[in-house]
Amino acid sequence: xxxxxYKKYGGPNVLQLKDVPKPVIQSNEVLIKIIATSVxxxxxxxxxxxxxxxxWLPARLFFGLFTPKKQxxxxxxxxxxxxxxxxxxxxxxxxxxxxxxxMLKTGAYxxxxxxxxxxxxxxxxLKPNNKDFKEAAVLPIGAMTALYLLKKANTYKDKRILIxxxxxxxxxxxxxxxxxIGADVTGVCSSRNIEMVASLGADTVIDYTKEDFTKSNxxxxxxxxxxxxxxxxxxxxxxxxxxxxxxxxxxxxQSNESLEEVKTLVEKQAIRPFIDKTYALEDIxxxxxxxxxxxxxxxxxxxx
Numbered sequence: 001x002x003x004x005x006y007k008k009y010g011g012p013n014v015l016q017l018k019d020v021p022k023p024v025i026q027s028n029e030v031l032i033k034i035i036a037t038s039v040x041x042x043x044x045x046x047x048x049x050x051x052x053x054x055x056w057l058p059a060r061l062f063f064g065l066f067t068p069k070k071q072x073x074x075x076x077x078x079x080x081x082x083x084x085x086x087x088x089x090x091x092x093x094x095x096x097x098x099x100x101x102x103m104l105k106t107g108a109y110x111x112x113x114x115x116x117x118x119x120x121x122x123x124x125x126l127k128p129n130n131k132d133f134k135e136a137a138v139l140p141i142g143a144m145t146a147l148y149l150l151k152k153a154n155t156y157k158d159k160r161i162l163i164x165x166x167x168x169x170x171x172x173x174x175x176x177x178x179x180x181i182g183a184d185v186t187g188v189c190s191s192r193n194i195e196m197v198a199s200l201g202a203d204t205v206i207d208y209t210k211e212d213f214t215k216s217n218x219x220x221x222x223x224x225x226x227x228x229x230x231x232x233x234x235x236x237x238x239x240x241x242x243x244x245x246x247x248x249x250x251x252x253x254q255s256n257e258s259l260e261e262v263k264t265l266v267e268k269q270a271i272r273p274f275i276d277k278t279y280a281l282e283d284i285x286x287x288x289x290x291x292x293x294x295x296x297x298x299x300x301x302x303x304x
Contacts (some may be wrong), residue, residue, distance in 0.1 A: 002304075003110035004284050005071045009049035012288035015109075015282065018032060018073070022240035023114035030091050030115060031083035035110040036137035039287045039300040040169070046106070047073060047288060052287070063104070074108025076100045078127055078136040079304075082234040088117045091124075095132075099124035100140035100254060109284065111304055123259040128266040131273070138273045140254075141261040142169035146177050148252045153222045153244045157182030162220045162238070165227035166202060167193035170248055172274045172298045174198045174224055180270035186220070188213060193297055196274065214238045222246070223239075274298030 001022045006014045025031045031178040046068070063069060076099040081091055102121035115124055124145065127136045156160060161178050165171040166187030168189065179187045179201040187202035190209055197205045206213050219240045223230070225247040235245050265271045276297040278302065279287040281304050285298050291300060 001111040003072050003283065004074070006047060006068060006073060007071055008067055009047065011048065011293065012046065012285040015073070015284050016223055016289060017284070020110070022112050025083055025085050025114045026116075027085040027087040028116050028118070029085045030081045030088055030097075030117060032077065032079045032097060032113050032115065033082050034077045034079040034108060034111060034113055034304045035133035036078050036192045036304060037074045037281075037302045038141075039284075039291050039302060040075055040141055041291075042075055042103060043073045043106075044291050046103075046152070049156060068122045069224060070104065070106050072107045072109055074101075074106055074110070074302075075103070076137050076140050077108040077113060078133040082112075085117075090117050091126075096127040096141060097124055098127045098133075098136040099238040099259060101145075102254075108282065109302070110202060116254065123256050124255055125263055128263045130267055130269070132214050134278060134301045134303060135273045135275065138169070138275060138301055139262055139266065141175075142273075143173040143255055143265070143271060144258045145248060145252050146174035147258060147261060147265075149224060149246045149248070149250065150181075150222075152176055152223065152250070153246045155181055155183055155222060156258065159183045160186070160219070160240075161219040161222040161224060162186045162188065163202075164188045164208075164213075164225045166197045166200075166205070167297050168226055169296075169299050171226040172197075172200055173271055174226055175202050176271040177265065179203075180265065183222075184283070186213070186218070193286065196297060200235045200274070218245075225249075273303050277301070278303060 003020045005018045081095045167189040185202045186204040187197040188206045228249045276302040
């Protein structure tokens with residue numbers, strides 16, 4: 001099968017399209033013909049080994065000190081099942097599915113992937129029936145992360161929530177999920193993304209290049225830093241008493257149940273994916289180079 005392989009850390013040019021053996025499933029696994037995948041922040045960070053200084057050595061020991069342990073990147077995927085193990089009960093051949101691997105496993109930059117029916121870190125579910133494969137592939141990580149952290153912050157109707165990085169993958173889903181609950185949502189983004197964030201349902205949009213929300217008079221019940229760039233100490237000046245600060249730097253949980261909840265939200269039209277650009281698998285270097293610019297909006301889709 002065709003797959004994108006990287007045998008060393010570095011820029012987008014380390015990604016190479018190769019012929020590799022097709023996966024052989026175990027009794028508890030399904031084999032998925034992948035139709036679409038994505039380029040996530042995790043894919044880019046693993047490719048470049050771009051970890052914070054204090055985490056660099058532990059991350060290298062975990063993912064591969066000198067060369068990557070797993071040489072096929074890609075976390076999110078959508079496609080259809082072409083084979084099931086004899087112990088699998090949730091799925092059957094022909095099912096259209098979407099999901100995400102664990103951080104260590106990866107492997108979605110390929111024509112086929114074998115994944116377990118149940119696992120502790122990844123997630124697999126039937127695809128939302130109102131979205132195509134390209135749209136479904138960019139849902140799992142961003143939507144589940146947003147859902148998990150909004151629940152952790154105890155978001156509910158009439159709460160005032162500020163979403164920093166509202167034009168990114170997690171941020172774009174957070175805006176929509178918070179609005180579906182009935183919260184009053186303020187999105188923070190750059191000038192070029194104001195219209196996009198407003199279209200997702202934000203009640204107020206702040207251009208961070210022109211205004212510092214921590215110095216305004218408006219206070220919030222929740223501040224959600226979706227890009228891990230805010231100062232927690234400074235953010236507290238804009239939090240109401242008893243307010244909560246959450247960030248994507250926190251450990252989040254992925255599960256089949258959470259992915260199925262995302263599916264329900266999508267089918268109820270409470271959330272939808274925003275796709276910035278779409279590339280063919282052969283153009284994966286261009287896709288990673290674009291994400292490296294820091295100008296990505298929403299999600300990047302890859303068609304296999």
